[in-house]
Structure formats: C-alpha cells, structure tokens
Amino acid sequence: MPRPANPQVRSRLLSVGRDVVHDRGFNGCGVQDITTAAGVPKGSFYNYFESKEMFAAEILEDYWQSIEDRHGPILYDARIRPLARIAKFFRALTDDHSKSDFALGCLIGNLSLELSNASDEARSKLLALLARWQEALAACLREAQERNELDRKQNADELAAIVIEAYEGAAMRGKIEQSGNAYERFEKVVLPRLLR
Structure with missing residues (x-):
C-alpha cells in the first residue's frame, strides 16, 4: 500500500525543484536531478505530481x-x-x-x-x-x-x-x-x- 502524501516532501520538491529548473532549465534536468537535490527517492516524485x-x-x-x-x-x-x-x-x-x-x-x-x-x-x-x-x-x-x-x-x-x-x-x-x-x-x- 502506498504511503500517504507528505505535504513537507511536496513543498521541498517544489522549492528545491524550482531552483534546479531555474538554474539548469526544464530540459536540462530530469526527475532524478530534482529528487536527488530534494533528498527524496525518485519514485516519490509521482506521488505528488502526475508528470x-x-x-x-x-x-x-x-x-x-x-x-x-x-x-x-x-x-x-x-x-x-x-x-x-x-x-x-x-x-x-x-x-x-x-x-x-x-x-x-x-x-x-x-x-x-x-x-x-x-x-x-x-x-x-x-x-x-x-x-x-x-x-x-x-x-x-x-x-x-x-x-x-x-x-x-x-x-x-x-x-x-x-x-x-x-x-x-x-x-x-x-x-x-x-x-x-x-x-x-x-x-x-x-x-x-x-x-x-
């Protein structure tokens, strides 16, 4: 059974991910780059964002x-x-x-x-x-x-x-x-x- 969404993780993904995308561009980074920077497992990304x-x-x-x-x-x-x-x-x-x-x-x-x-x-x-x-x-x-x-x-x-x-x-x-x-x-x- 999937773990319930954690609003703190979602917030961290948005904050850190925004910085990563702003620095490297949308196409210059992948989900792995975003989750690594946020300290979150890659698979967790899709618990918070469809794509x-x-x-x-x-x-x-x-x-x-x-x-x-x-x-x-x-x-x-x-x-x-x-x-x-x-x-x-x-x-x-x-x-x-x-x-x-x-x-x-x-x-x-x-x-x-x-x-x-x-x-x-x-x-x-x-x-x-x-x-x-x-x-x-x-x-x-x-x-x-x-x-x-x-x-x-x-x-x-x-x-x-x-x-x-x-x-x-x-x-x-x-x-x-x-x-x-x-x-x-x-x-x-x-x-x-x-x-x-």
Whole structure:
C-alpha cells in the first residue's frame, strides 16, 4: 500500500525543484536531478505530481506566488503614486535577479521559451500567470489615468502587456549578458517612455 502524501516532501520538491529548473532549465534536468537535490527517492516524485510537465506548472505557480507575496503589495500601496508603484515593483524584481548576477533570468520567461510548444499544462499556467501580472499592472495604470498621471486614451490592459513584454526582453538579455545593463535600460529608458 502506498504511503500517504507528505505535504513537507511536496513543498521541498517544489522549492528545491524550482531552483534546479531555474538554474539548469526544464530540459536540462530530469526527475532524478530534482529528487536527488530534494533528498527524496525518485519514485516519490509521482506521488505528488502526475508528470514532469505538471510539476513545471506547479513550480511556475510557486514562483509567481513568491513574487506576489514579496512584491505584490507594492502595487497596491495607496501611499505611493501608481506609476511610482510600477517602477518600484520592477526595481524589486531586478534586485531579485541581481542576486544571481542576472544569470538565471525570469523563470516565467525561461519556461515560456522552453515549454510553450511542448507542454499544454505549462502553457496554460504561463498564460494564467501573465494574465494575473497584466491585471495587477493594469489596475495601477487605470488608477494613474483616473489621477490624470497617464494619458486616458491609452488602453491600460494593452499597455500593461507591453510593459511585461519589455521587461521579459530585458530579463532575457540580462541572462545572456549576465549583467544588469538591460534591466537598467528598461527602468531608465523604456518604462518612463511607456508610462507617460
């Protein structure tokens, strides 16, 4: 009879596995690599996840939830003007990326490139996360429009999508260069031009 699932083991697989996938890429590691890093027998993996692709969807959710928990409140801080909140949010993301000397990039962007054509589960999760991110930014943009800090003619949802796309481009370039130059250009040049 199989042993009952242990939530601590599942949590460890997600946390450690997310780091392994972020460091090596989804296709650059196998279930054995993930379970070894987590100190869990390989066979136990499938007690918690139906497939490696379902695992990818769950680590993406875990990754974004971590960002929302740590940096999401910035976007809702009414003491700060809406456009300044957006800039502060992206500065916090850039600070996260700097901890790896920009070598890891954004897990959402990385797995978008790696899995969007290979895994329906991961693609669906990526679309859902991008929609959540876009809506959080769009809410700030609409508030800025209401306060006459942003042109009301701009579509807030489309502008939020463009901001995310620009940031993901900076994250990809930063990963390639292993430097913060692209992030700096995003923050100092691209973001101010988009949000006027």
